[in-house]
Amino acid sequence: MLIFKLPDNDKFFSVDNTSDVNVSFVSFDTKTILDFKGNIKEISRNDIEDLNVSPKSKSSFIEIAKETLESYALKISQAKDFIEKNELKKLVLSRRKLLMYLDIDAQKKLSMTKSFLKFCESYPSAFCYLFEKNGEIWMGGFSEVLGKFNKRNNSFETMSVAGTVPVEENWTDKEIEEQKTVTDYIQSILKKFSSDLKVSSTKDMISGNIKHLKTDFSAEISPESLDKIISELHPTPAVCGFPKELCAQGIKSIEHFNREFYAGYIKVETEDFIYYFVNLRCASFFKNYAFLFVGGGITLKSDPHKEWDETELKSLAIQNNLVFE
Numbered sequence: 001m002l003i004f005k006l007p008d009n010d011k012f013f014s015v016d017n018t019s020d021v022n023v024s025f026v027s028f029d030t031k032t033i034l035d036f037k038g039n040i041k042e043i044s045r046n047d048i049e050d051l052n053v054s055p056k057s058k059s060s061f062i063e064i065a066k067e068t069l070e071s072y073a074l075k076i077s078q079a080k081d082f083i084e085k086n087e088l089k090k091l092v093l094s095r096r097k098l099l100m101y102l103d104i105d106a107q108k109k110l111s112m113t114k115s116f117l118k119f120c121e122s123y124p125s126a127f128c129y130l131f132e133k134n135g136e137i138w139m140g141g142f143s144e145v146l147g148k149f150n151k152r153n154n155s156f157e158t159m160s161v162a163g164t165v166p167v168e169e170n171w172t173d174k175e176i177e178e179q180k181t182v183t184d185y186i187q188s189i190l191k192k193f194s195s196d197l198k199v200s201s202t203k204d205m206i207s208g209n210i211k212h213l214k215t216d217f218s219a220e221i222s223p224e225s226l227d228k229i230i231s232e233l234h235p236t237p238a239v240c241g242f243p244k245e246l247c248a249q250g251i252k253s254i255e256h257f258n259r260e261f262y263a264g265y266i267k268v269e270t271e272d273f274i275y276y277f278v279n280l281r282c283a284s285f286f287k288n289y290a291f292l293f294v295g296g297g298i299t300l301k302s303d304p305h306k307e308w309d310e311t312e313l314k315s316l317a318i319q320n321n322l323v324f325e
């Protein structure tokens with residue numbers, strides 16, 4: 001079962017039972033690819049409400065302790081040591097926030113479909129999805145596009161999104177430098193594949209209670225180079241760091257959990273476009289709890305309290321839209 005909504009589009013979509021694959025979820029490490037077979041077709045709000053999506057129990061959850069500010073601060077200091085030792089500009093560290101439903105509403109049951117509909121309403125410009133497959137349930141959605149390829153005119157668009165502060169706060173050098181690392185990286189790759197690269201000015205991108213810095217890119221590319229561009233772009237320094245292989249190793253040794261689909265991407269092929277959405281603001285759901293995956297760019301200027309607050313604010317994208325009934 002898969003339902004999703006495209007950015008700035010009110011319609012909901014699902015896939016039918018034909019053999020084509022038009023939607024695939026690629027894990028952060030690209031080792032797992034979850035294909036959804038079928039042509040993309042519209043699905044009504046009523047049909048979504050009638051779907052039965054019930055999270056399964058998983059016995060191992062008792063062993064998982066809740067991350068605290070103190071334990072995350074320790075990981076941030078390890079990330080800083082790694083950055084210093086390897087002379088990096090940034091590394092993206094994340095946490096898997098354990099959310100127990102009992103802590104929210106002990107009397108009621110989580111409705112996945114109503115939560116999905118509420119989430120979509122809260123983030124109209126995001127790609128939002130809910131899937132259940134092989135006993136796993138994931139929901140997520142964000143407006144960061146890793147790639148959008150127009151099959152008619154071969155234009156390719158992507159964006160550099162990074163730096164996070166609460167909506168009412170001002171940018172500091174830390175966020176500006178962080179986002180520039182992503183912009184420079186994307187630019188260096190696209191230049192290899194296109195001679196007419198266009199780069200926009202950098203603007204604010206508001207996402208609920210927080211804002212990010214965003215620069216848009218567009219270029220004409222040859223369709224044969226699309227897969228190569230995506231594999232070179234992912235994971236960008238918005239979700240990993242630069243150089244990416246070294247940062248991915250650092251992340252693995254510091255985070256101590258599998259990111260799974262978090263910070264991976266979702267490929268969606270329609271008649272006219274091939275989209276690649278960055279899989280952020282997402283969570284996996286079980287019977288009594290959910291894992292909310294949230295992270296942020298760490299630099300030598302990072303303040304552990306601010307980084308913790310940033311992940312808390314990011315986790316509200318999912319948490320504030322859960323519906324218990």
Ligand SMILES: C=C(O[C@@H]1C=C(C(=O)O)C=C[C@H]1O)C(=O)O
Pocket residue numbers: 092094144161162163164212238239280281293294295296297298314
């Ligand atoms: C890593 C996440 O978000 C990414 C990292 C950001 C940052 O470091 O400021 C901002 C937006 C995203 O590109 C996340 O939401 O978990």
